[in-house]
Amino acid sequence: MNARYVKICGLQTAETVTATVAAGADALGFVFAPGSPRTVTAETVATLTALVPSGIETVGVFRNQPIAEVMAIAAAAKVSTVQLHGNESLTEMQQLKDAGFQTLRAFSIDAYAALSTAERKQWDQERLLLDAVEPGAGVTFDASTLTGGWPSGFWLLAGGLNPENVAELMTELHPHGVDVSSGVESTRGIKDIALIQDFIRAARG
Ligand SMILES: O=C(O)c1ccccc1NCC(=O)[C@H](O)[C@H](O)COP(=O)(O)O
Numbered sequence: 401m402n403a404r405y406v407k408i409c410g411l412q413t414a415e416t417v418t419a420t421v422a423a424g425a426d427a428l429g430f431v432f433a434p435g436s437p438r439t440v441t442a443e444t445v446a447t448l449t450a451l452v453p454s455g456i457e458t459v460g461v462f463r464n465q466p467i468a469e470v471m472a473i474a475a476a477a478k479v480s481t482v483q484l485h486g487n488e489s490l491t492e493m494q495q496l497k498d499a500g501f502q503t504l505r506a507f508s509i510d511a512y513a514a515l516s517t518a519e520r521k522q523w524d525q526e527r528l529l530l531d532a533v534e535p536g537a538g539v540t541f542d543a544s545t546l547t548g549g550w551p552s553g554f555w556l557l558a559g560g561l562n563p564e565n566v567a568e569l570m571t572e573l574h575p576h577g578v579d580v581s582s583g584v585e586s587t588r589g590i591k592d593i594a595l596i597q598d599f600i601r602a603a604r605g
Pocket residue numbers: 409410429431433436437438461462463485531532534535536537538539558559560561579580581582583
């Protein structure tokens with residue numbers, strides 16, 4: 401199975417941004433959530449998003465930050481898309497869309513599994529990302545914990561992916577696309593261009 405959408409997350413430098421675009425990614429992620437080894441400032445990201453051709457999504461990644469702060473950072477960084485990783489509501493997703501951003505909503509597999517049928521129906525209207533419990537930790541999740549099935553709309557698989565396991569997991573789980581951070585790093589927080597290229601090749605089949 402070929403990924404229709406590949407996002408490389410946690411980029412921090414012009415060199416890795418340029419190489420990721422050249423390798424054929426659909427989306428590039430920049431972490432604004434505090435406390436990550438990948439956290440970057442809006443000023444830095446504004447210089448990086450300027451290197452990305454239109455048509456490729458630039459994604460600001462946030463977790464439980466006030467929505468006004470999210471919007472201010474995303475606007476200053478000039479990202480096209482906001483990805484939310486915390487307890488943010490559907491109302492906040494709509495506020496972001498009204499402000500002109502595309503959106504991605506990340507759920508840990510446990511949090512998604514705990515949604516009621518009615519909640520799932522609502523969230524499945526959004527573009528979703530299903531992840532391990534701790535984002536950006538390079539840990540795969542146990543797919544068998546998801547009773548009730550996979551999202552019915554667009555969703556990305558994340559959590560512990562790497563060039564070796566991405567093709568097999570896509571064939572098993574049938575996401576629309578994939579997202580990776582740790583699996584394309586030489587050491588925690590430091591991206592490796594050869595691994596990014598290998599990952600995109602493997603995900604595209
Ligand atoms: O990457 C981080 O450090 C991070 C911190 C806080 C919230 C989200 C974060 N990353 C979000 C991503 O989209 C990651 O790519 C995703 O969790 C997969 O990470 P990994 O398992 O390392 O491939």
